[in-house]
Amino acid sequence: MQYGKVIGLEVHTELKTASKIFCGCTTEFGGEQNTHVCPVCLGLPGVLPVLNEKVLEFAVRTGLALNCKIAPYSKFDRKNYYYPDLPKNFQTSQYDLPICVGGYLDIEVNGETKRIGITRVHMEEDAGKLVHAGTISNSEYALVDYNRTGVPLLEIVSEPDIRTPEEAKAYLEKIKSILSYIDVSDCKMEEGSLRCDANISLRPLGQEKFGTKAEVKNVNSFKAVQRALEYEVERQTEILSEGGRIIQETRSWDDSRGITLSMRNKEQAEDYRYFPEPDLVPIVVDPVWVETICNNLPELPDARKKRIMTECGLSAYDAEVITATRAMADYYDEIVKAGAEAKIAANWLMGDVSKHLNSCVMDIRFCPVSPVNLAEMISLIEKGTISGKIAKSVFESMWNEGKTAGEIVKEQGLVQMSDAGELDGIVAAVMAANPQSVADFNAGKDRAIGFLVGQIMKQTKGRANPELVNRILKDKLTGK
Amino acid sequence: MDLFRLKAHELHEKLIRREISAVEITRSVLQRADKAETLVHSFITRTQESALERAGAVDAKIAQGAEVSPLAGIPGALKDNMCTKGIKTTCASKILADFVPPYDATVTLKLAATDAVIVGKANMDEFAMGSSTENSGFFVTRNPWDTDRVPGGSSGGSGAAVAAGEAVWSLGSDTGGSIRLPAAYCGVVGMKPTYGRVSRYGLVAYASSLDQIGPFARDVRDCATVLEAISGYDRRDSTSIDVQVPQYTKNLAAGVKGLKVGLPREYFVSGMQPEVEAAIRASIDELVKQGAELTEVSMPHTEYALATYYLIATAEASSNLGRYDGVGFGHRGEGSDIISMYKRSRTEGFGEEVRRRIMLGTYSLSSGYYDAYYLKALKVRRLIQQDFDRAFEKVDVLIAPTAPTTAFKVGEKVDDPLAMYLMDVCAVPVNLAGVPALSLPCGFADGLPVGMQIIGPHLSEERILQTGFAFEQTHDYHKMMAPLQEVG
16 A cells, blocks of 8 residues: 655754843853853742743744744743753743744745645743763763753744655755744754754555654754654554554654654653743733834745846756855845846856855855955956956965955956957967867867867966957868 | 830831940840740741841941931841842752752842841741641741740741741741731731732742732831832842832821721631631721721632632642752752652652642643643632622722631641641632732730731732721730740
8 A cells, every 4th residue: 555644843943042031141052061051040949030032033033934923912831841951840831822823834846836834833941951971771870061951942833734754854944044044043953953853644645634643853954854754654654554553652763773763652641731831921912013023024035036036047946056045145146236147146156156165164154255256256257357267266366365356367467368469379379389280170170179279278378268269260270 | 125026117216316236136136036946946047147247237337327228237037938149048848958049039139238137037838838837847836925836827937036026027928828827826917919019039939820928027017118128020020010119108197087998708707716706897896987988898709719729829839849859959869760869859858748739739730630620720710800800899908807717736737738728718819819918916816816817909008008007006916025925
């Protein structure tokens, strides 16, 4: 029997507010253990939380970017469970009245656009970090680092609208892209600022009703999400094909072994005893404030991609690559604004610029070549001042020395030779020095022309305008 | 002269006239406590040294001609669930026996700003759960009027200390009568302010939506003085009210002419001690003589208040007390793994009543029971609030007994938690509604003090204090101190 997959994702993202959600401690990643703490985030007896308004603003911004409705009345609840990384033994979260509900985002897989529903977005606090002495099962003790305790999180819950592991990956990439566009999260999976739990079930093709799902936790990269889901599809298919039944359970992804392992089943599931957080007042958002946030939202990836396609005539693929991050798209917009030809600009950005950035693992915001300088270089190519080939070495010098293209061209005498009279003499001299090649050409060996062009370029240190050289050479060879 | 017998306002007058020094006052109170403690046991921690130090500083200020606040140099006590930086704050629990907070509660800071002298941290029912102070994890506090009897609870140490002259004033916390009941049993004045009037930051939580800090004193004026000092909005407490604090002491003598006083029928419960009812009725007559107008009102949901209270308070407590797990602070039991460590820490650290309430609360929040218990309790709470709203459409204040009986004997109710819970029957509706209420002495029954409760609408503390003050002028109860013959 063939099975269809039903997938829903819960994404946790750390917000990049300066301070924690309920106290004034810094949210900075790293730092010596237990130095970014105070009585409030340590959950000492007697302390009370105070909501960081920036967290609410970021949550609303995220909700709006994900096409959600912003709840006019929302509240915090306590989720009670015992774990040593949770100093109060309850997490302050949102249960039945989250701040954002009923949104969606569009993903593109195999050239087709698909809409994935967003059930809800809610605010909550992060827990601390356990450092085990040895492995989790055999360690004699564990130490707790509370630096992360109270860092604000958003949980974004999708509808079970995702049908394949590839769609899941596309969904996550889109979430990451949107969150970085609206500047609410760094989305660094390696620092744990973006985490994901996946719910997956199978059902016979054509069946409307969902099958029993498994929840997979501890999935720490986009690649791992795809792999974990692929593994679950395989595991569940095998059980179902053998006539077995899927148990509703929580499973943990073991990345090194590439498998999921059962953590707890439905009977063992914890009862979190949610109830309204009595230490915080309900959140009543001012619609005018929401409106202001909405009006100040930056252009989002989808809109930007569309605009770049129409305004700049780029292909969907190129526009997608360029708008993947807001910084890249901003950089692109600036080159074009500075007057560079849109397609050449795109090629340079996706080519040499990206290559250089990748090789030094650098964020484009720190690119040593400014968009204006790159635009100037591109205009030199367009004007024929330098050739595309020379441009590559000019770019190299711009990157390394921080000078403008104009300066480098002038200093190194790289201006393209486009004077036909001047080139005429050089072409004639090269032909005279290589009679065999001329003879070969006359004997019908077209390849000989390549050798002659190479010699001319060598003589001119690559500065000769290649088109002009070709024309003059052909004219001479054919005796025109 | 026994300075410890004087009220704060009397002491303040003498201080600023330089008839006495703050150090003399403090010495008198500390010496009184040295003797009284052998019988009453009000304090978990005494802070004689820092008290005298602060008193000395106040004297220096006065000597320099500086103006000092009405509480400057006046010795008081804090219930041991209010955080004091560098001074043990135990909540009378073994689990926090050695807990020294690294920070001060907002009330601690506010009192420090007035230069008040703190002589110690008062005993209480463990985590404020109880009505007799017998649930203290350390020892039982005795009623200064009869040391065979309880001082009431949970702020029993705070009430007893003021009654015994071991402190001129004190702070308690009131979740379901925990200030008013000891005030009544110990024959002193105690007030539970409007929920949100006083910051809870640094008050170790029992039931967050009900807890409120308030003062104990030996008369209404002192009560007003302390309340004024600790009230006000605090950005550290999201539930605190951002409304200007009136000068409670300024218009105390406004009188009760034309004041509409409501008698809630349901508070005069059957099983009430007849002498208690008689004392209350007589007091009401006094108010009428001064021009108050009497109306009987009905608060139909009163009979559900106790059940509602025990569902909501225990639910919140079960969560609030989750943090005492032996991981970051407090008592840690030995265990081979994290779960056994949790279990040992909590079993060894918590007393029976605390464990009982944690279990009750855990149960009522559990999936499958939440709707039937916790959620229903929230709905009934709303109905009880509406009872008050309706009553206050007709009357300015309500008057009722604080408790149905006078102080009971130590040990009398420890094996019968329900009988113990009944002591709070007149007190808990006030917490559920979040309104303010004052308990003040209104007579004696068999030599034991009787407390009368004046309840008003939200933020009506000033009106309540004026009413209490007017009544106080008609009697001498507030001038009497617990005899404590054994200590002289």
